[in-house]
Amino acid sequence: MTRFIMSVALLLPEILTGLGRAQEAPAQEGAVRTVIHRAGESIPIAVPLSEAAKHRVTILSFPEPVARAIVPWGEEDISIETDGREVVLKLLRAVEGDLVFRGRSGTLYRIRVSPAKGNNEDGFIRIVLPSEKPETPPVPAQAKSGAIDLLRSMRLGEIPANAKVTAAPESVIHESADFLVRPRLLYVADVHEGLVLELVNRRKDGNYRVDLSQFTAERLVLVGARELVIPPGRSTRIYLVFWK
Numbered sequence: 001m002t003r004f005i006m007s008v009a010l011l012l013p014e015i016l017t018g019l020g021r022a023q024e025a026p027a028q029e030g031a032v033r034t035v036i037h038r039a040g041e042s043i044p045i046a047v048p049l050s051e052a053a054k055h056r057v058t059i060l061s062f063p064e065p066v067a068r069a070i071v072p073w074g075e076e077d078i079s080i081e082t083d084g085r086e087v088v089l090k091l092l093r094a095v096e097g098d099l100v101f102r103g104r105s106g107t108l109y110r111i112r113v114s115p116a117k118g119n120n121e122d123g124f125i126r127i128v129l130p131s132e133k134p135e136t137p138p139v140p141a142q143a144k145s146g147a148i149d150l151l152r153s154m155r156l157g158e159i160p161a162n163a164k165v166t167a168a169p170e171s172v173i174h175e176s177a178d179f180l181v182r183p184r185l186l187y188v189a190d191v192h193e194g195l196v197l198e199l200v201n202r203r204k205d206g207n208y209r210v211d212l213s214q215f216t217a218e219r220l221v222l223v224g225a226r227e228l229v230i231p232p233g234r235s236t237r238i239y240l241v242f243w244k
Contacts (some may be wrong), residue, residue, distance in 0.1 A: 046116035
């Protein structure tokens, strides 16, 4: 028991950065749309009109933290909340036009907003740069294959021949008003460690969306989840594979 808690504590600083970035999910749970930012070009998005009885939002994920937003409308027309590199848009009136966001690097991102019509609406948009490259060297194919096999075993609840699995005691390793995190299983293989976490949505209303792209750490190889959208009072499992 003590060894397990110590192992989790060593991995915890690398994990909670991602967990703390869980975002409230839009009422419409559409697919993630990835678009490439090109200088001078607008990115068209269809934002659903929010209603008094049903709050609907569109989430934008930028390739860098947002430093400033240039908004041509008033607070009675649109609600904009920024959190690092993510922006939550809530359309209060059927306005149409361009929003401009300035990234921390000085890059300008022009977003063409129009009210969604019918079911043609954007829930989550990930904006990437055309020349975006990994900051670290690619993982060797053989090593990554081992990580994939371990992650698959974790999802299926299996024990690989080259791994040992320790069950966690009932405990909470992170808690807030919105969610709590419990360790469930620790996998130790030849060159990897796998950690299974349970993430519980504690909100009485409102789904939570887990953005796996927020899980970044020097030793992190792969990350997966059982479900990405967590209804109120429900939970999901997060699967993380690290280098030892």
